[in-house]
Amino acid sequence: MQLIRGLNRWPDNTESVVTIGNFDGVHLGHQSMLASLRSAADTHQLPATVISFEPLPQEYFMPQSAPSRLQGLRDRVRSIEASGVDRLVLLDFDSHFAEQSAEDFISDVLIEQLQTRHLIIGDDFCFGHKRRGNFQMLTSAAKTHGFTLQRSHTCLQDEHRISSTRVREHLSKGELAAATSLLGRPYRISGRVIHGEKVGRQLGFPTANVALGVLRPALRGVFAVWACDLERGTRHAAVANLGERPTVGGRKLLLEVHLLDAEADLYGHHLAVDFIAQLRHEQRFASLDELKMQIARDADAARELMKDQMTYTDPLCSTDEARQT
Numbered sequence: 001m002q003l004i005r006g007l008n009r010w011p012d013n014t015e016s017v018v019t020i021g022n023f024d025g026v027h028l029g030h031q032s033m034l035a036s037l038r039s040a041a042d043t044h045q046l047p048a049t050v051i052s053f054e055p056l057p058q059e060y061f062m063p064q065s066a067p068s069r070l071q072g073l074r075d076r077v078r079s080i081e082a083s084g085v086d087r088l089v090l091l092d093f094d095s096h097f098a099e100q101s102a103e104d105f106i107s108d109v110l111i112e113q114l115q116t117r118h119l120i121i122g123d124d125f126c127f128g129h130k131r132r133g134n135f136q137m138l139t140s141a142a143k144t145h146g147f148t149l150q151r152s153h154t155c156l157q158d159e160h161r162i163s164s165t166r167v168r169e170h171l172s173k174g175e176l177a178a179a180t181s182l183l184g185r186p187y188r189i190s191g192r193v194i195h196g197e198k199v200g201r202q203l204g205f206p207t208a209n210v211a212l213g214v215l216r217p218a219l220r221g222v223f224a225v226w227a228c229d230l231e232r233g234t235r236h237a238a239v240a241n242l243g244e245r246p247t248v249g250g251r252k253l254l255l256e257v258h259l260l261d262a263e264a265d266l267y268g269h270h271l272a273v274d275f276i277a278q279l280r281h282e283q284r285f286a287s288l289d290e291l292k293m294q295i296a297r298d299a300d301a302a303r304e305l306m307k308d309q310m311t312y313t314d315p316l317c318s319t320d321e322a323r324q325t
């Protein structure tokens with residue numbers, strides 16, 4: 001997939017089949033939309049092109065109160081690529097873009113730059129300054145500019161539309177199985193493994209600290225997870241804490257992963273953490289010994305849970321390794 005950051009990098013004279021959206025999480029609704037995009041692109045024999053934004057519009061308009069993102073940019077790009085998209089155009093959502101009228105978005109972005117031949121969009125899609133652009137406006141623009149317009153069909157689960165908002169709600173309640181069923185795969189956070197304070201070693205539970213960057217995930221607590229080393233393509237059953245470590249006076253939000261029954265030097269590696277089940281909330285313990293005993297119980301609980309997970313496969317990580325660990 002070609003990642004194009006900004007329209008001035010768009011290759012000249014290429015027509016395209018386009019869809020637009022945040023695609024945070026790339027849930028089953030997004031996947032279905034991207035499958036329609038792929039099939040329309042094949043029909044037109046043109047590149048399947050996604051327009052998305054960085055930052056996300058809500059982060060631009062409400063920097064303090066925007067909903068927590070499901071994915072960092074790298075994971076979003078990877079998930080969109082895995083859905084068979086040829087080109088991802090990432091537009092900088094800045095003041096200039098926010099003030100662009102819906103008419104200008106159509107003529108400058110869709111027509112002049114992307115040379116859109118076919119556009120797929122949900123009928124609730126709004127765009128442009130004050131969100132004045134809508135499906136009806138696109139219908140008449142399609143006639144004027146000679147592109148075809150396709151309304152995407154809405155994917156429901158339990159009679160409700162699948163959405164990034166629903167996934168966030170499940171994650172914040174620790175409902176991992178429900179989030180998995182909307183995403184079509186376990187919820188994943190990935191990042192580089194950085195050095196921690198190394199107290200974990202003294203506790204007897206060494207942890208890999210995954211850099212979260214600006215990501216403030218919707219979930220918190222102690223979890224049974226799969227940890228995939230994306231550099232080596234290996235996968236390990238593990239237990240993880242996503243929290244602030246109140247027992248040791250921590251303040252910063254950290255994702256710490258302890259591999260069960262395996263030792264691996266992960267420093268500097270890119271680690272993908274797939275959340276399978278929540279074991280408990282994070283707690284402040286009166287002593288390090290109590291914390292240590294609880295982590296041992298967490299590890300046992302995760303080991304038991306992950307035993308039933310061995311058939312779960314991941315295209316990026318080998319399952320053989322997981323069976324060995």
Ligand SMILES: Cc1cc2nc3c(=O)[nH]c(=O)nc-3n(C[C@H](O)[C@H](O)[C@H](O)COP(=O)(O)O)c2cc1C
Pocket residue numbers: 196197198199200201203205207209222239240241244245246247248256257258281282283284285291295298299
């Ligand atoms: C499975 C697991 C559960 C944890 N639960 C808690 C907890 O409930 N409360 C807490 O303060 N810290 C908890 N921690 C974090 C430990 O305090 C942390 O791993 C330790 O301080 C080591 O930090 P280090 O990686 O910087 O060496 C947990 C860690 C793991 C791996």
Ligand SMILES: Nc1ncnc2c1ncn2[C@@H]1O[C@H](COP(=O)(O)OP(=O)(O)OP(=O)(O)O)[C@@H](O)[C@H]1O
Pocket residue numbers: 019020021022023024028029030032033120121122123124125152153154155156161162163164165166
């Ligand atoms: N359940 C769904 N079924 C079909 N298409 C969907 C579904 N959810 C989103 N889409 C489409 O995917 C594109 C990107 O959606 P977007 O990420 O902006 O919305 P969303 O997932 O509903 O998120 P939010 O909960 O923040 O509104 C849009 O064109 C939208 O219409």
